[in-house]
Amino acid sequence: MTIERMDNVGIVVDDLEAAVAFFTELGMELEGEAQIEGTVADRMLGLDGVRSAIAMMRTPDGHGKLELTKFHAPAAVTAGPLNPPPNTLGLHRVMFAVDDIDDTIARLRRHGAELLGEVAQYENVYRLCNLRGPSGIIVALAERIGRAH
Numbered sequence: 507m508t509i510e511r512m513d514n515v516g517i518v519v520d521d522l523e524a525a526v527a528f529f530t531e532l533g534m535e536l537e538g539e540a541q542i543e544g545t546v547a548d549r550m551l552g553l554d555g556v557r558s559a560i561a562m563m564r565t566p567d568g569h570g571k572l573e574l575t576k577f578h579a580p581a582a583v584t585a586g587p588l589n590p591p592p593n594t595l596g597l598h599r600v601m602f603a604v605d606d607i608d609d610t611i612a613r614l615r616r617h618g619a620e621l622l623g624e625v626a627q628y629e630n631v632y633r634l635c636n637l638r639g640p641s642g643i644i645v646a647l648a649e650r651i652g653r654a655h
Contacts, residue, residue: 521576522575531613537563590642597644614637634648
């Protein structure tokens with residue numbers, strides 16, 4: 507038995523509209539939106555009285571998807587410090603390949619993104635960075651600049 511595919515990565519956000527705008531600016535496409543509530547949601551999540559709104563975002567190639575979720579009830583909770591550092595257990599980042607890292611950073615800064623460090627070059631192959639987006643999401647960017655030896 508094997509998995510068929512990875513469908514999406516779910517991210518809970520406090521401002522769904524801002525998160526959709528951020529990932530749209532990055533180059534993702536809004537695939538659809540829905541309101542989620544009821545017994546099935548309660549049972550699947552192990553919560554009572556779930557009412558949430560979701561936005562499904564997809565990469566232009568259609569292979570990568572993010573499910574952005576805004577909980578109306580029960581309210582979302584913070585698992586630890588606001589904007590935890592990248593080495594926090596259980597914290598993961600989402601990485602995207604981009605064609606122009608400097609342009610992408612400039613566009614995302616208009617949506618509140620902040621670099622965690624700086625743009626770094628790995629050998630003569632990649633320019634890489636991590637930035638913090640909406641709801642503290644860490645987004646990594648990679649621009650291929652050459653070939654590995």
